[in-house]
Amino acid sequence: MSHATAKPARPSRPTLREHIERLADPGTYTPAQHFSEGMDLVSEADGGEALIGGRPVTVGLSGHLVMRALNRRQPYVAISSGTGGLARGGRRNLGVLDTVWGMSGGPMLAEMASRRRDVPVVSAIVHHSFGDSSFFTGMSDYVVQLKGACMALTGPRVLAIGTSEQVTMEELGGVDVHARNGQADTIAETLDEVYAAIRRFLSFLPTAAGAPLPVTGPGPGPDREPEPGARQLIDGLCDRGSFFELRRDFAPSLVTGLARLDGIPVGVLASEPAVDDGAFSADACLKATRLVCTCDAFGLPIVFGIDSPGPRVEGISRAMMLAQAIQLAEVPKCWVITGRAHGTGLLVTGPARIATDLVIAWPGARAGYDGAGPSAADEEHWAADGIVSPAGTRAALSAHLRAVLGPAPVSRPGRTLCTWPAGF
Amino acid sequence: MTTPLTDGAGGTSSAAATAEIPEEIVTVERLRELRERVTTQMGGPEAVRAIHAAGRRTAREHIAEFVDPGSFSEVGTFATFVDKVTAPDPGPYGGGIIGGHASLDGRPVTVAVDDDSVTAPARRSTGKAARLYQMALQQRRPYIEVATGDAIPSLAARPGKTGTPSARTFGAEPAFPYLLERQRAIPVVSMVLGDTSGASSFSAGLCDFLVQLKGTSLSLAPAAANAESAPNGAGQPAGEVDAIVDSPDEAYAAARRFLSYLPSYAGGPLPVTDADVPLGYDDQIARLVPARRSRAYDMKAVIRRICDEGTFFELKPAYARNVVTGFGRLAGIPVGVLANAPMRMAGGLTPECCLKAVSFVCLCDAFGIPLLVLQDTPGFLVSAQAERDRAIVRVMTLLQAMSLITVPAVSVVIRKAFGLAFVILDGNRAVDLSLAWPGAEIGFMDPPVAANVLFEPQIKQLPEHERAAFLAAKAAELGVGFEPYGVAANLTIDEIVEPGETRGVVAGYLKNSLAARPPRTAPSPLASWPRWY
Numbered sequence: 009m010s011h012a013t014a015k016p017a018r019p020s021r022p023t024l025r026e027h028i029e030r031l032a033d034p035g036t037y038t039p040a041q042h043f044s045e046g047m048d049l050v051s052e053a054d055g056g057e058a059l060i061g062g063r064p065v066t067v068g069l070s071g072h073l074v075m076r077a078l079n080r081r082q083p084y085v086a087i088s089s090g091t092g093g094l095a096r097g098g099r100r101n102l103g104v105l106d107t108v109w110g111m112s113g114g115p116m117l118a119e120m121a122s123r124r125r126d127v128p129v130v131s132a133i134v135h136h137s138f139g140d141s142s143f144f145t146g147m148s149d150y151v152v153q154l155k156g157a158c159m160a161l162t163g164p165r166v167l168a169i170g171t172s173e174q175v176t177m178e179e180l181g182g183v184d185v186h187a188r189n190g191q192a193d194t195i196a197e198t199l200d201e202v203y204a205a206i207r208r209f210l211s212f213l214p215t216a217a218g219a220p221l222p223v224t225g226p227g228p229g230p231d232r233e234p235e236p237g238a239r240q241l242i243d244g245l246c247d248r249g250s251f252f253e254l255r256r257d258f259a260p261s262l263v264t265g266l267a268r269l270d271g272i273p274v275g276v277l278a279s280e281p282a283v284d285d286g287a288f289s290a291d292a293c294l295k296a297t298r299l300v301c302t303c304d305a306f307g308l309p310i311v312f313g314i315d316s317p318g319p320r321v322e323g324i325s326r327a328m329m330l331a332q333a334i335q336l337a338e339v340p341k342c343w344v345i346t347g348r349a350h351g352t353g354l355l356v357t358g359p360a361r362i363a364t365d366l367v368i369a370w371p372g373a374r375a376g377y378d379g380a381g382p383s384a385a386d387e388e389h390w391a392a393d394g395i396v397s398p399a400g401t402r403a404a405l406s407a408h409l410r411a412v413l414g415p416a417p418v419s420r421p422g423r424t425l426c427t428w429p430a431g432f
Numbered sequence: 433m434t435t436p437l438t439d440g441a442g443g444t445s446s447a448a449a450t451a452e453i454p455e456e457i458v459t460v461e462r463l464r465e466l467r468e469r470v471t472t473q474m475g476g477p478e479a480v481r482a483i484h485a486a487g488r489r490t491a492r493e494h495i496a497e498f499v500d501p502g503s504f505s506e507v508g509t510f511a512t513f514v515d516k517v518t519a520p521d522p523g524p525y526g527g528g529i530i531g532g533h534a535s536l537d538g539r540p541v542t543v544a545v546d547d548d549s550v551t552a553p554a555r556r557s558t559g560k561a562a563r564l565y566q567m568a569l570q571q572r573r574p575y576i577e578v579a580t581g582d583a584i585p586s587l588a589a590r591p592g593k594t595g596t597p598s599a600r601t602f603g604a605e606p607a608f609p610y611l612l613e614r615q616r617a618i619p620v621v622s623m624v625l626g627d628t629s630g631a632s633s634f635s636a637g638l639c640d641f642l643v644q645l646k647g648t649s650l651s652l653a654p655a656a657a658n659a660e661s662a663p664n665g666a667g668q669p670a671g672e673v674d675a676i677v678d679s680p681d682e683a684y685a686a687a688r689r690f691l692s693y694l695p696s697y698a699g700g701p702l703p704v705t706d707a708d709v710p711l712g713y714d715d716q717i718a719r720l721v722p723a724r725r726s727r728a729y730d731m732k733a734v735i736r737r738i739c740d741e742g743t744f745f746e747l748k749p750a751y752a753r754n755v756v757t758g759f760g761r762l763a764g765i766p767v768g769v770l771a772n773a774p775m776r777m778a779g780g781l782t783p784e785c786c787l788k789a790v791s792f793v794c795l796c797d798a799f800g801i802p803l804l805v806l807q808d809t810p811g812f813l814v815s816a817q818a819e820r821d822r823a824i825v826r827v828m829t830l831l832q833a834m835s836l837i838t839v840p841a842v843s844v845v846i847r848k849a850f851g852l853a854f855v856i857l858d859g860n861r862a863v864d865l866s867l868a869w870p871g872a873e874i875g876f877m878d879p880p881v882a883a884n885v886l887f888e889p890q891i892k893q894l895p896e897h898e899r900a901a902f903l904a905a906k907a908a909e910l911g912v913g914f915e916p917y918g919v920a921a922n923l924t925i926d927e928i929v930e931p932g933e934t935r936g937v938v939a940g941y942l943k944n945s946l947a948a949r950p951p952r953t954a955p956s957p958l959a960s961w962p963r964w965y
Binding site for chain 2: 122171180320
């Protein structure tokens, strides 16, 4: 790895150390000291180890030290360096061709590209990010972007020179761009929000695939009953205040995020009938697939809330991609059919359901293709394990998850989806 | 409606009672008679007439035209509907799908064709497609599904709105879950020869090769209920379709051609043809590539000369044309070719190009087909639009795919390769053999752009009229370092080869590499990736 330093462009810009000290538990940061990583010597300028919520993580600049985190089987957080690849390799040894490899973070990217999601990887875009640190986001499990920071393959300057396109940082890769295309999971207004979001995201995940699930004691229950409507449903099912939404402004007909259900961390996906009738657009399929893969890789159960006319995509393959992901996911999956479950076969598995799955339907829910399918009361035609009232749904889910996870839940990652692309 | 089989039961006893004809002959004749009626009448004589009147083929005629003559051996001729919701009355026979085993160019395959002489919802209600798919899987042979659409409007209508099978019957298609988790164990081909939706469309989204008849539509929900979905055969070519054809005969030919490059099952022996093809020096190929770096040329012409003559078969030719993907043969060995196409945007890579490339790399890797990468690209095309189109994720997904390949792979830099594009197309150093032509430029960034970026402070201090010359000089300086001898010196490139010897070198490498490789024991991780995302 290189010896690039996080030299601040402006006096107010935090150094890497300051970022880590604000992100991590107080007093826990230990900078890396002349540690050999591959053929390079790393130093404290590259990052180091700290605790977040009492659990160890490695934090590095733009992907530095990621191999350390993979070897130690602990989460990794990349802080964007604020420089493109040029500063790392391009300026040294111009014309010597190992700069191709060095510049594009070759070994680091190779390690990341073939990882099987052993450990959670987070990217924080807190400075303008081009080259390495942007590449890194494309393979991360979670990306948080600070308002005002630009995330793009390359910067406006190279664009202006190479293609004559004149754009501002905001237009090229500002938070509006990546909120809408889903490449940022969270948009943060302030640095403190960035740190809080990272801590929050990691709090739901095991430190590594196969490690214990971070189950907390029974938290405060919801302060409302679940109702139709994605967020009302989620708030009515999950522990109070536990819902951590991901990719909010991308494909809003589907609401996704992480939450706790009776202390158990879960991935939640709920169709939002108020937006496009709750249909699964191509983007919604991408949004859902990313979360299903993340949950399966880290052993988190998945809860689906369905009131949807089904997929509404051009062509067919993107809907099939989501169906494939759901089918291949090996973690416990629970469906709550609150209204329509049309296109049922795609979104709710049938005969191939595994024993840890649960399908419950509210009275009046209907399944089928076109709205004319049988209602939940007509039980014969349903795969539902039971008809449950809205008020009883949380208890049913919790009892099921407790039963299938056992008393000391360990994350049991699936075998297949961990090799799927990290980004969708 | 065909006479139910049970109606004929009395025939046996009455024949036995006369004792004139031996019983076994009677039963055989009865089978013949029934089979004749079932196979010719299908959903009813009127339906068959209507199909012919529309200038179309029945399902059995499709099969007869498609497979090797006389090779079709039918399975499930007497299947009838079992779903009382979808089809309360039994019959007609065939179960809505006509299928069985056959051979294509002498190799075994299993086919399943929608029977459009029966109502649309009835076609997928017997589980026959699932049975045929499982047989294909068990016998490790390609499975081909044909969606015919609706020849007869009255049959396309859904009877009584009750036709929607429930969650229990898994959206009407019992083959569906098997296809979802198939992980490309056997090749699956999907032919869309009519407007297709619902259960008949599922395999199109999960297959290895999707061929669609021009002017037909393909969507999950019927077009009427899904107004937004454009008929992608007629409008903008959709990337998920591998070949768009003008007639059913062309569709058959495309499927036949596609399968000719694939093993019968993942991990099976590659269909290597007689290797008696010339591999000597090609003194013509170098002329196809202009030395001047900005000059466009036809990469497909280069591919055709590197491959055995007449073997190149392009996939998705109309989509993201800055990259070319397709199969060819080298010394008879099937190869997947992934190449930049400088004719189009100088060969620069867009997010769609990445998608096309990923889809192709997964296909090759799943079936053990060696990969040949031909590079000539200024890099990823950067723009605000590309960023909005998720360039970062698309590019990184290609990097992931290239990093996970398990097949023998050879990369050749024909002219230009810069930065991350080079790192990725060179398989992130996962390719077995990395070659460059002597005129190749390889570096961290296209030299004119790099000079501009690196020397910006100096440029600013120069008077306007001196800038161009300064830049040109700096670009030339950088360019010297970009000659392939630099990368060959530190083994980033394994060898610099003459254009004329490329074909021989690659073929030689592939022969040895296939001979040396142990048979695959586990599926490639890329085999589980979605066909399109």
